[in-house]
Amino acid sequence: MKIACLSGKGGAGKTFVAVNLAAAVETCTYIDCDVEEPNGRLFWKPEEMQTESVSTLLPQFDVTKCNGCKKCVEFCKFHALVYIKEKPMVFSEVCHNCGGCQIVCPEGAVSEVEKPVGIIEIGHHNHVKVVTGILNTGEASGVGVIKSALQKSSEMTILDCPPGSACSVMETVMDVDYCVLVAEPTAFGFHNVKMVYELVTLLGKPCGMVINKETEPYTPLEDFCKEKNIPILERILYNPVLAKYIADGEIVAEMVPSEKKRFATILEKIGGVL
Numbered sequence: 001m002k003i004a005c006l007s008g009k010g011g012a013g014k015t016f017v018a019v020n021l022a023a024a025v026e027t028c029t030y031i032d033c034d035v036e037e038p039n040g041r042l043f044w045k046p047e048e049m050q051t052e053s054v055s056t057l058l059p060q061f062d063v064t065k066c067n068g069c070k071k072c073v074e075f076c077k078f079h080a081l082v083y084i085k086e087k088p089m090v091f092s093e094v095c096h097n098c099g100g101c102q103i104v105c106p107e108g109a110v111s112e113v114e115k116p117v118g119i120i121e122i123g124h125h126n127h128v129k130v131v132t133g134i135l136n137t138g139e140a141s142g143v144g145v146i147k148s149a150l151q152k153s154s155e156m157t158i159l160d161c162p163p164g165s166a167c168s169v170m171e172t173v174m175d176v177d178y179c180v181l182v183a184e185p186t187a188f189g190f191h192n193v194k195m196v197y198e199l200v201t202l203l204g205k206p207c208g209m210v211i212n213k214e215t216e217p218y219t220p221l222e223d224f225c226k227e228k229n230i231p232i233l234e235r236i237l238y239n240p241v242l243a244k245y246i247a248d249g250e251i252v253a254e255m256v257p258s259e260k261k262r263f264a265t266i267l268e269k270i271g272g273v274l
């Protein structure tokens with residue numbers, strides 16, 4: 001089973017929920033796909049670390065073969081190519097590595113070279129395999145690193161998604177069985193989680209809501225869940241003791257037995273749906 005934890009914005013508690021769900025499972029893999037800001041490892045403090053580099057393929061051009069037809073430039077719908085000073089030039093930041101320019105070139109002037117874009121760290125914390133995708137600074141797209149990290153999935157995997165609803169989130173949840181939406185009960189939190197809900201609905205994924213840091217129910221969010229028939233898996237009330245554990249980088253499911261039970265119960269509810 002693959003479960004993804006999503007939120008519309010950073011700070012809603014997505015990593016907190018993902019880490020503690022994983023800690024409540026007998027054996028599982030936790031994958032941090034929030035590759036621009038992977039914070040899960042701060043809780044896990046994984047051991048026996050291994051590192052793998054991640055590269056993508058970029059086109060390179062042989063000017064001695066190029067006839068200047070510009071078919072490659074016309075083909076590239078991402079506008080990653082320009083023809084300048086009588087040769088094609090690629091903007092690596094916007095190239096989506098589709099390989100199309102190589103296919104359309106009539107002269108065989110395009111080949112591909114590897115470009116490092118990030119790393120995957122793999123370690124362990126007790127029964128949890130901890131996989132962390134880390135995007136190199138300055139890289140525009142984390143999709144390549146996310147794809148590599150997802151290859152480390154096991155039978156039971158908890159995914160910590162990037163925040164928001166961009167293509168990196170889509171890549172992360174494409175293959176999951178269930179989505180846990182994590183929202184704060186505020187106007188801002190509600191607005192953001194609605195966008196994430198639209199994405200998971202578009203992809204046909206079953207989902208449920210965890211309302212985090214609740215002081216009192218936020219009516220628009222409550223009404224939205226009722227209207228869309230989204231089960232509220234859990235309400236985590238704001239608790240300064242929990243907040244202190246989190247600030248100290250502790251995994252509450254390992255510290256407080258009732259918290260382990262809380263997250264195990266969420267998993268049981270998800271299991272019941274699936």
Ligand code: SF4
Pocket residue numbers: 061065066067068069070071072073088104105106107108109110
């Ligand atoms: S398609 Fe090939 S031959 Fe035409 S401009 Fe591009 S690299 Fe040159």
Ligand code: SF4
Pocket residue numbers: 059075076077078079080081090094095096097098099100101102
């Ligand atoms: S590989 Fe695809 S995205 Fe990249 S430059 Fe070529 S056609 Fe454009």
